[in-house]
Each structure stands twice: as C-alpha cells, then as structure tokens.
Amino acid sequence: MEPSSPEEAELASFRTPATCPQSAAVAAGNHSTENSLSVDFHLQQPSPPFRGGTLDRYFPSESTSPLSQIFVPSLSQISCAENKTFRPSQSLPDMLLKSSFEEFTPDITVDEDDESYRFLCSCPGLYQCSVTGLVFHMEGEGDVVYRIVSWDRRLLAQHHKKPAGPLFDIKCLQQSVCRLHLPHCEIPSTAGCQFLSVAHLNDESIEFIPPHKITETHVIINISGFSAFGNVKDEDSPPEPVRALVLLFYRPPDDPDLESQLNVLMLPNNIVLSDVRRTRKKHVGDELYIPPDCKLLPGQEYTLSTCPKDDSVLVQPTTAEFYCDNYDNCFTSFEVNLEKILKHIKLFLRDTNKHSVWERRVPLPSAGPKKSCRKSALNLPSKKNLLKIRSRFIKGISEPSLKSLVDKLLEKKVLNDSEKELAHEMPNRGDKARFVIDTVRNKSEAARSVMIEFLCEVDPFLCEHLGLIVT
Numbered sequence: 001m002e003p004s005s006p007e008e009a010e011l012a013s014f015r016t017p018a019t020c021p022q023s024a025a026v027a028a029g030n031h032s033t034e035n036s037l038s039v040d041f042h043l044q045q046p047s048p049p050f051r052g053g054t055l056d057r058y059f060p061s062e063s064t065s066p067l068s069q070i071f072v073p074s075l076s077q078i079s080c081a082e083n084k085t086f087r088p089s090q091s092l093p094d095m096l097l098k099s100s101f102e103e104f105t106p107d108i109t110v111d112e113d114d115e116s117y118r119f120l121c122s123c124p125g126l127y128q129c130s131v132t133g134l135v136f137h138m139e140g141e142g143d144v145v146y147r148i149v150s151w152d153r154r155l156l157a158q159h160h161k162k163p164a165g166p167l168f169d170i171k172c173l174q175q176s177v178c179r180l181h182l183p184h185c186e187i188p189s190t191a192g193c194q195f196l197s198v199a200h201l202n203d204e205s206i207e208f209i210p211p212h213k214i215t216e217t218h219v220i221i222n223i224s225g226f227s228a229f230g231n232v233k234d235e236d237s238p239p240e241p242v243r244a245l246v247l248l249f250y251r252p253p254d255d256p257d258l259e260s261q262l263n264v265l266m267l268p269n270n271i272v273l274s275d276v277r278r279t280r281k282k283h284v285g286d287e288l289y290i291p292p293d294c295k296l297l298p299g300q301e302y303t304l305s306t307c308p309k310d311d312s313v314l315v316q317p318t319t320a321e322f323y324c325d326n327y328d329n330c331f332t333s334f335e336v337n338l339e340k341i342l343k344h345i346k347l348f349l350r351d352t353n354k355h356s357v358w359e360r361r362v363p364l365p366s367a368g369p370k371k372s373c374r375k376s377a378l379n380l381p382s383k384k385n386l387l388k389i390r391s392r393f394i395k396g397i398s399e400p401s402l403k404s405l406v407d408k409l410l411e412k413k414v415l416n417d418s419e420k421e422l423a424h425e426m427p428n429r430g431d432k433a434r435f436v437i438d439t440v441r442n443k444s445e446a447a448r449s450v451m452i453e454f455l456c457e458v459d460p461f462l463c464e465h466l467g468l469i470v471t
Contacts, residue, residue: 102125102127103130124138132148135218137181139176139178146171147168170228178224183270202228245267246360251263261336263332263334304336306345313339315335320334385448385468393462402429406420409451409454414440437451
C-alpha cells in the first residue's frame, strides 16, 4: 500500500538499531500494559509541607520512615536503517511515538548519596530507559548522563506549579537529544493531562515548556539545551484519578522476641522505584521489598485494616491521604507493627465508603533480608524442583522480579542474548515466565541451581511460598 501522507512515509522508512550498522532483533519491552502494576487513585491533592534540599533532608527525623521499574507499554522490534537522519522539527505519528521505542538498560553508578545513569547511543532513534521510563529521541551518536534531583517546591509555588513527576538532571555533550519523553501518571480519560507542562531548571532560573504531545504514558517536548527537566502540574488543577502504586517493605526482627514492621507506601506510578529502594535502605536499613503487583480503584482517603485483627497488630495511622506530588518525600503512608511473629498477614485498603479497594495476603518470613538462600537452594534437586514449582512460578512471579531474574541469568551466562531476546518477545508476563523456566530446565544441573539461587534473591517471598526456602 502506498503511504497516504508524509508522516506515513517517514514511519515506513524509520528504523532504530540495537547496534549500527549491523542490527540484531531488538527485544520487546518486558513491561506489558496487561501486567502493569499501576493502580488508579481518585486523589485529593494538597501539597505536603516543603522541606527543601536533597532526599537526605526528608528522613532524619523519622527512624522508620520510608521512602526498583517503571511500567511502560510493550516495545516493538525495530532495526537499523541506512543513511537516514532525523530532525527535531519532524512530526512523528502516534504509532511511532507509542510502539517503536528500543529499550535499553543504562549503566548505573551508585554512591552513598546519589545514583546516576549513563546511555551510550550509536545511532539515531527512540530509546527508552528500563529504569526511569525516560525516552530519548536521538539524532545521532551521544553520551547521555542523567540522575534524579530534588524539586525546589518554593520556586514552583511562586509560579503556581507543583511536581507531577521526578526531576531529571540530563546532560549530553554531543547535544544529540532532540526530543525528550517524560513519564506521567495521568489517566487519559480524565482532564488531568491538560494541566501538565514540563519545567526546565537551569542556573537558578526556570521556564515551563508546553508539551509537543502527550501520549497515554509520556509528556513529549522538543529540547535544544540540557539541565533539569520534570513534569509539573498547575497548582489549582482539580483532583483527578491518577495511576499509582502500593509498595510494601517488610523489616523482620533480629530477635524473635522483638516486634517486626511492615511499611505501606502509596506513590504515583511514575516514581523511580530503584531510587525509592536505595533511599529507604540508606535511611531505614535493610528491608525485604514486596513487589507492587496490586491494583486499586479510585478513592481519596484510605483506611488500612488487617487480619488477624488483635492487640498484637497495630496500624499507625489508621487513615492516610494519598499525595500525587510525592516525588522527593516518599514517606510511609501506614506502619504495621507486629508484636509477635506471623507467617502471613492480610491487608485491606478501604475507601471512605468502607469498600475494600485493595487487599493482599502478605507472607512474612521470620528471617531477615540478609539471610542467604544459597544453602537452601543448592541442597535441593534442582531439575525436579523446577518442574514441581513450574506452574506456581509462572502464575506467581511478578514482572519486576522476572526482569531481575532474567538479567541475573544473562550476567552468569545461564541465558544467552538470543534467549533473553526471545523471552522479551513473549506477549505477556506468563509466557515470559514459562519460556524462562522451561529453557533453564533443559540446561545443566549447575544452571538450574543458579536459577533457584537467583530466584531466592530477587523474590524471597515467592520462594518461601514455592518451598525453596525453609524458615
């Protein structure tokens, strides 16, 4: 069929490489919309008090205060085109904007106070970061370095704005990024998107860039300079439902006679989870992270209750409000203190009408997060074990845990590049999990043992449920 418009002609000729000029098939993104862990809140949106500065300043007064995967649509396979350049002024059709991103995993540098990401690009194209959800439209080769920095809420308030996403400090010496896609958490069917813009902060000045386009998941802007970019929203915008996450962090006791603690966080779904986990570890200590595979219905104020409900379980506070601009100060919404060891607890989140909008049965292993799974995993007959747990593994593993498992298996060469790509091409989480476990089952005893060991590391709660860890 002949292209009916210049945009269709551009789309037909547009290809983005994994490596240039020889391009292997690029794996589809492993965060499918079907299996997204994002949830919807109907929000009342007052801003919490400003406590400016870096993330460090939000936690010293709270010894157990809280604070990693952005869930994005599946990515399509794309390949390299020769002798094709792209200009910032070109208008890309919706299909290209939504489905032709090549996913990359950035190089991550972590120190005590900061985490930075680096992307080395060799060819023009659209590239999506698997950690932050950012998409870079590259005109050519470039070395992109970026990190999350704190918002100056007072400066935003002077312009009647509030945060609507993380603030990213982005640098590219080659100036080859012509367009930037920033993840948002708005629901397209609501009016929330019309109040979005992008703040550009540079040398104590600030400007607000109107979106070039807003898709279901991203705000897109044309850029020529760099420094800090982040989504903002009008301060007086009416409350609308947004996609959000419920995160659970469990801290088992060092002594069985001491109480344990389960922290429940309600956060916008465009938060960078690796940053949340890193900051929590710094200020709270070691915890077991429970992936946010849960869904909520719209509401404004929430009450957390538990089962069993007795004097040994204390929820503080019993009611909490969700703040959609929680990007720097990710405090615990609810704290569940357990005076005795429980194997599991059931949590219920209810709206103001007492309707249960979310519930979860949470396993609570008595061992702390530093417990080694090596002995438990390697003492088991791995071939029989993988077959025995196969169906429950396929059903129970979450998308973030599966991605971490595949990455670890690739690093240890249990999976090769083509097998990883085949896993990513699977249409949904269940098919990916089935492919991974069946592929490893047909490998050596050592490979199977490594998979069990890594599974215990990335999802100890699932492994305890599967019987791979004996507490």
